[in-house]
Amino acid sequence: xxxxxxxxxxxxxxxxxxxxxxxxxxxxxxxxxxxxxxxxxxxxxxxxxxxxxxxxxxxxxxxxxxxxxxxxxxxxxxxxxxxxxxxxxxxxxxxxxxxxxxxxxxxxxxxxxxxxxxxxxxxxxxxxxxxxxxxxxxxxxxxxxxxxxxxxxxxxxxxxxxxxxxxxxxxxxxxxxxxxxxxxxxxxxxxxxxxxxxxxxxxxxxxxxxxxxxxxxxxxxxxxxxxxxxxxxxxxxxxxxxxxxxxxxxxxxxxxxxxxxxxxxxxxxxxxxxxxxxxxxxxxxxxxxxxxxxxxxxxxxxxxxxxxxxxxxxxxxxxxxxxxxxxxxxxxxxxxxxxxxxxxxxxxxxxxxxxxx
Numbered sequence: 001x002x003x004x005x006x007x008x009x010x011x012x013x014x015x016x017x018x019x020x021x022x023x024x025x026x027x028x029x030x031x032x033x034x035x036x037x038x039x040x041x042x043x044x045x046x047x048x049x050x051x052x053x054x055x056x057x058x059x060x061x062x063x064x065x066x067x068x069x070x071x072x073x074x075x076x077x078x079x080x081x082x083x084x085x086x087x088x089x090x091x092x093x094x095x096x097x098x099x100x101x102x103x104x105x106x107x108x109x110x111x112x113x114x115x116x117x118x119x120x121x122x123x124x125x126x127x128x129x130x131x132x133x134x135x136x137x138x139x140x141x142x143x144x145x146x147x148x149x150x151x152x153x154x155x156x157x158x159x160x161x162x163x164x165x166x167x168x169x170x171x172x173x174x175x176x177x178x179x180x181x182x183x184x185x186x187x188x189x190x191x192x193x194x195x196x197x198x199x200x201x202x203x204x205x206x207x208x209x210x211x212x213x214x215x216x217x218x219x220x221x222x223x224x225x226x227x228x229x230x231x232x233x234x235x236x237x238x239x240x241x242x243x244x245x246x247x248x249x250x251x252x253x254x255x256x257x258x259x260x261x262x263x264x265x266x267x268x269x270x271x272x273x274x275x276x277x278x279x280x281x282x283x284x285x286x287x288x289x290x291x292x293x294x295x296x297x298x299x300x301x302x303x304x305x306x307x308x309x310x311x312x313x314x315x316x317x318x319x320x321x322x323x324x325x326x327x328x329x330x331x332x333x334x335x336x337x338x339x340x341x342x343x344x345x346x347x348x349x350x351x352x353x354x355x356x357x
Contacts, residue, residue, distance in 0.1 A: 001064075002068075003064040003065070003067070003068050003129070005064075005065060005068045005125040005128075005129075006121060006124050006125040006128045006209075006210050007068075007118065007121035007122050007124070007125045008068065009247055009250075009251075010121060010212075010250065010251070011121075012251055012252075013212075013250055013251060013252075014117055015117060015120065015121065015201075015202070015203075015212075016116050016117045016119075016120040016121070017116060017117070018116060019109075019110050019114075019116045019119065019120075022198070022199040022200060023116075023120060023199060024109070025198075025199065026195055026196075026198070026199040026201070027106045027107070027123060028106065028107070029195050030106070030123075030127055030192065030195055031102060031103055031105075031106035031107070033188060033191060033192065033195075034058075034102070034127065034130045034131075035058065035099045035102060035103060037188055038130060038131065038134050038185070038188050039053075039054040039055075039057045039058045039061075039130060039133075039134060040054055041054050041055065041099070042054060053137050055098060057130070057133045057134060057137060058098045058099060058102060058130070059098050060129075060133055061126055061129040061130040061132075061133050062074060062098060062101070062102060062126070064129050065122070065125050065126045065129055068125070069122060073101065074101065074102070074105040074126070075101055075102075075104040075105040075108060076096070076101075076104070077095055077096060077101060078093045078094065078095050078096065079093070079094060079096060080092070080093055081094060102126070105123070105126075106123060124203075124210055127192070127210070128205070128208075128209065128210045131185075131188075131189065131192065131205060131208065132208045134185055135185060135208055138178060138181050138182050138185060141174075141178050141181075142162065142178050145162065145171060145174055145175060145178065146162050148171070149162075149171060162175060189205055189206075192205050193205055204223070206223065206224065206227040207227045207230075207231065207239060207243065209243060211243070211246050211247070211250065212246070212250045223347065225351060226242075226347045226350065226351050227239075229350075229351055229354045229355065230242070230350070230354065234270065234274075235267070235270065235354065237263075237266045237270075238263045238266045238267050238270070238350060241259050241260070241262045241263035241266060242259070242260060242263040242343075242346070242347065242350075244259040245257070245258075245259035245260035245262075245263065245343055245346075246343065249336075249339055249340065249343060252336070254333050254334070256339050256343065257317060257318075257334060257339055257342045257343065258318070260342055260343045260346040260347075261313075261314065261317060261318040261342075261346060263346060263350060264313075264346045264349055264350055265285045265288070265314075265318075267349075267350045267353050267354060268285060268288045268289060268292065268310075268353065269288050270357075271292060271301070271353060271354075271357045272288045272291040272292060274357065275291075275292075275301070275357075277291040277292070277294070278291060279291075285310075285311075285314045285318070286311050286314065289302070289307050289310050289311060289314075290307070292307070293306070293307040301356065310349070313345070313349075317342055
């Protein structure tokens with residue numbers, strides 16, 4: 001199975017050079033966070049190691065990245081030691097625990113000939129997977145509980161069922177445990193992002209991906225609220241398209257702005273559909289914007305001036321990048337600063353629209 005690894009997404013972007021003390025500290029801090037907290041062994045609930053989600057989670061993260069790197073193990077899997085006494089003393093090889101193997105991997109210092117950029121990207125790829133897998137484990141438990149309750153009640157479904165379950169219900173403790181684990185994970189993600197800032201890495205983890213972020217204030221005021229808002233499954237396409245936009249931006253690709261505008265268009269279409277305003281005859285973003293600005297019972301979802309701004313945004317930026325130029329005409333491009341502005345503007349619009357929906 002292919003894994004969308006961080007090092008491959010950013011292989012054409014130079015992020016790291018000299019390996020200094022901040023990076024050494026980061027590697028030590030983040031591996032402790034992962035092995036001692038995010039995927040901490042629970043001997044009380046799982047006597048057998050193989051049945052502990054923490055062990056299976058670490059193993060899965062390791063195996064995914066090892067495969068993408070084309071190796072069997074991220075660091076030596078076996079160690080040599082002696083057993084027995086006297087004439088019965090003999091050499092034996094034993095396999096490292098997965099936690100130890102991963103700590104060894106992060107603790108192995110780069111040599112003089114090590115490519116520091118790859119060294120750090122490979123380890124960040126593991127970090128990303130470890131957090132992704134923990135999130136997937138919690139989501140799987142949530143889905144399993146909802147499925148069981150649906151089979152029993154058959155009355156209400158999905159998140160409504162999960163969030164309105166009365167505390168006296170037999171499954172309430174399970175739900176509360178899932179909620180608690182999700183909150184703990186959120187605090188661990190916050191620590192990871194703080195570790196990025198302390199190490200002066202232009203990175204942030206959100207929506208289960210590590211991506212570039214070079215403006216702490218913008219991240220706090222715009223990006224983090226944006227990712228929280230589009231986390232609802234209803235906005236899955238918006239979430240995916242904006243992630244693509246940021247990946248394209250970070251690699252300096254010209255289609256970054258197209259993906260961002262697609263995310264904004266998906267938002268507008270979804271709101272029109274959910275509101276029951278879509279007629280089926282729409283031919284583009286402008287027609288869907290008309291659906292949002294139309295007055296109904298004296299109320300408009302969008303003000304007329306907002307419609308004008310959105311239509312101009314699509315006309316000036318989206319249309320130029322959404323269609324191929326004629327022969328002899330140059331491909332439209334934006335400066336990096338202009339691309340960043342366009343993505344930030346789309347994020348701000350999406351955040352505003354979703355909050356009203």
